[in-house]
Amino acid sequence: MYDPNNIFAKILRGEIPCDKVHEDDHALAFHDINPQAPVHVLVIPKGDYVSMADFSDRATPEEIAGFFRAVGKVARELGLEEGGYRILANHGANAHQEVPHFHVHVFGGTQLGRMISLPKG
Ligand code: AMP
Numbered sequence: 001m002y003d004p005n006n007i008f009a010k011i012l013r014g015e016i017p018c019d020k021v022h023e024d025d026h027a028l029a030f031h032d033i034n035p036q037a038p039v040h041v042l043v044i045p046k047g048d049y050v051s052m053a054d055f056s057d058r059a060t061p062e063e064i065a066g067f068f069r070a071v072g073k074v075a076r077e078l079g080l081e082e083g084g085y086r087i088l089a090n091h092g093a094n095a096h097q098e099v100p101h102f103h104v105h106v107f108g109g110t111q112l113g114r115m116i117s118l119p120k121g
Helices: 007-012 052-058 061-077
Strands: 020-023 027-031 039-045 085-088 104-108
Touching (some): 007 027, 039 061, 061 085, 061 104
Antiparallel strands (some): 020 027, 039 104, 085 104
C-alpha cells in the first residue's frame, strides 16, 4: 500500500521544500539531502508508486518512458555523461529502501569504484 504521507509525497505536493534540478510531467529530480557522492540526485515519478516492483508492475508505458527519459536528461544536464555516472534503485528491506516512493539515485562527479560494496561477514 502506498503511504501518501511519505516524505517524497510531501515534496511532490510542495508541503516540504527540495533542492530541485528538474521537473516535467512525469518526474521530479532534486539533490539528496545526505549526498554520498559529489553529485547525488534523486529522480522520482509523479505517480504513487512504492518501489521499482510497484512502478514496473502498474505504471503506464507513458509513465515508464517519461520517467526514464527524465533520468537520462537529468544526468545529461548535470554534465555527467562524459565522465560517467551510476543509477541505483533500492527495493525493500535487503536493499535498505528508506522512502516508500519509487526513486532512482543518480551518482557522479567522481570515480565511483566498481559496482557496490557489500557488508562484511
Ligand atoms: P533509499 O534508501 O533508496 O530509500 O534512499 C532514500 C534517500 O532519500 C536517502 O539517500 C536520503 O538521504 C534521501 N532523503 C530523505 N529525505 C530527503 C529529503 N527531504 N530531501 C532529499 N533527500 C532526502
